[in-house]
Amino acid sequence: MLAPPGPREVEVTVAAAGVCHSDLHVTTGEWEVPIPTVLGHEGSGVVSAVGKDVTSLEVGDHVVLSWVANCGSCRQCTAGRPVQCSTYAEVISPNGVLFDGTSRLSVGGLPAYHYLGVSSFAEKVVVPDSGAVKVRKDAPLQDIALLGCGVATGMGAVTNTAQVPTGATVAIIGCGGVGLSCVQAAKRAGAARIVAVDIVQSKLDLAVRLGATDTVNTAGGSDPAADVRDVVPDGFDYVFDAIGRVTTTETAISLLGLGGAAVIVGMPPTGSSARFDPLALAAADQRILGCNYGSIVPHRDIPLLVDEVMSGGIELGPLISGRRPLSDAAAALDDLSSGGALRQLLIPELASATS
Numbered sequence: 001m002l003a004p005p006g007p008r009e010v011e012v013t014v015a016a017a018g019v020c021h022s023d024l025h026v027t028t029g030e031w032e033v034p035i036p037t038v039l040g041h042e043g044s045g046v047v048s049a050v051g052k053d054v055t056s057l058e059v060g061d062h063v064v065l066s067w068v069a070n071c072g073s074c075r076q077c078t079a080g081r082p083v084q085c086s087t088y089a090e091v092i093s094p095n096g097v098l099f100d101g102t103s104r105l106s107v108g109g110l111p112a113y114h115y116l117g118v119s120s121f122a123e124k125v126v127v128p129d130s131g132a133v134k135v136r137k138d139a140p141l142q143d144i145a146l147l148g149c150g151v152a153t154g155m156g157a158v159t160n161t162a163q164v165p166t167g168a169t170v171a172i173i174g175c176g177g178v179g180l181s182c183v184q185a186a187k188r189a190g191a192a193r194i195v196a197v198d199i200v201q202s203k204l205d206l207a208v209r210l211g212a213t214d215t216v217n218t219a220g221g222s223d224p225a226a227d228v229r230d231v232v233p234d235g236f237d238y239v240f241d242a243i244g245r246v247t248t249t250e251t252a253i254s255l256l257g258l259g260g261a262a263v264i265v266g267m268p269p270t271g272s273s274a275r276f277d278p279l280a281l282a283a284a285d286q287r288i289l290g291c292n293y294g295s296i297v298p299h300r301d302i303p304l305l306v307d308e309v310m311s312g313g314i315e316l317g318p319l320i321s322g323r324r325p326l327s328d329a330a331a332a333l334d335d336l337s338s339g340g341a342l343r344q345l346l347i348p349e350l351a352s353a354t355s
């Protein structure tokens with residue numbers, strides 16, 4: 001059951017929900033969340049009801065869901081860093097609730113929980129008004145669901161977190177929805193070398209189509225770092241870990257050249273520790289940058305990304321490997337886990353073949 005929106009909350013009828021690796025982290029047990037939870041944190045839709053005191057949205061607005069709703073008044077929010085909102089971090093994300101500390105979801109009269117304040121694997125969601133970003137109505141509503149997480153995270157990592165300059169040498173480890181978005185942004189930034197790294201050849205082929213200058217398939221290789229270093233022996237200006245395993249983070253740091261920066265975009269399991277040589281890092285003037293949600297400002301950046309989609313600057317089509325009914329959610333998570341699928345969209349409007 002979904003309760004109606006409370007004050008400063010809106011109900012959104014979901015057009016599409018993207019299946020992201022951060023949903024998989026929950027089903028594999030790498031991240032713990034309150035259960036039962038409704039997964040999904042990437043999505044788009046149409047506002048179908050508004051709660052009291054909502055002034056920024058009205059019924060009929062097209063929105064992309066942001067998985068960091070922000071309170072607007074904490075120190076980080078007032079400093080212009082809404083994805084670091086401390087109220088969100090203290091209330092919403094660990095407890096599976098909305099800003100007032102309660103959930104709008106229930107099963108059999110008992111509470112169920114929101115995932116990252118979104119829970120988009122559903123026909124409808126109720127989210128804080130700051131978690132729904134109004135966008136232009138002529139954009140393809142299903143496809144722009146991807147701007148809510150994968151594309152914003154990958155492109156933001158390059159543009160906001162790292163601020164990659166023209167002529168830089170870049171490596172991107174992992175070419176899923178997030179990594180391929182890093183590739184597109186690195187191309188847009190004018191990077192001289194964009195080396196895409198993955199263990200699935202079809203993902204590397206797509207990376208080339210989206211702007212990679214070189215690819216390295218590390219499947220079966222005994223030393224992935226050595227294989228990538230062969231391509232740019234001086235080391236890279238920027239390396240993006242778009243997977244977030246301890247091994248890929250360590251590889252990213254080891255691939256840096258003088259003055260290089262490793263950007264940790266993918267999220268590892270809770271409690272992980274990676275090793276690096278601090279003396280070598282300091283001596284080479286290198287940096288390790290954490291990147292949450294592409295360091296974006298959702299209400300500023302998501303509409304800009306929509307504009308870029310409409311002008312042809314960003315391609316979403318190649319990132320979408322399937323459109324499936326909502327009842328396929330578990331199978332879609334399995335397909336992402338096996339490495340075969342890219343971004344799959346769950347579309348509530350599509351009826352299941354078996355239903």
Ligand code: APR
Pocket residue numbers: 019020021022025150153173174175176177178179197198199200203218242243244248265266267268336339341342343
């Ligand atoms: N070396 C290289 N590539 C690998 C390896 C490896 N050891 N292991 C997996 N990959 C590739 C997969 O083949 C796939 O193309 O990494 C990619 C991961 O992509 P997705 O599963 O589609 O993940 P994505 O949704 O892009 O998210 C990546 O960012 O948002 C975070 O939490 C999320 O940690 C996740 C990361």
Ligand code: ZN
Pocket residue numbers: 020021022023041042149150
């Ligand atoms: Zn995600």
Ligand code: ZN
Pocket residue numbers: 070071072073074075076077078084085086087088
């Ligand atoms: Zn805040």
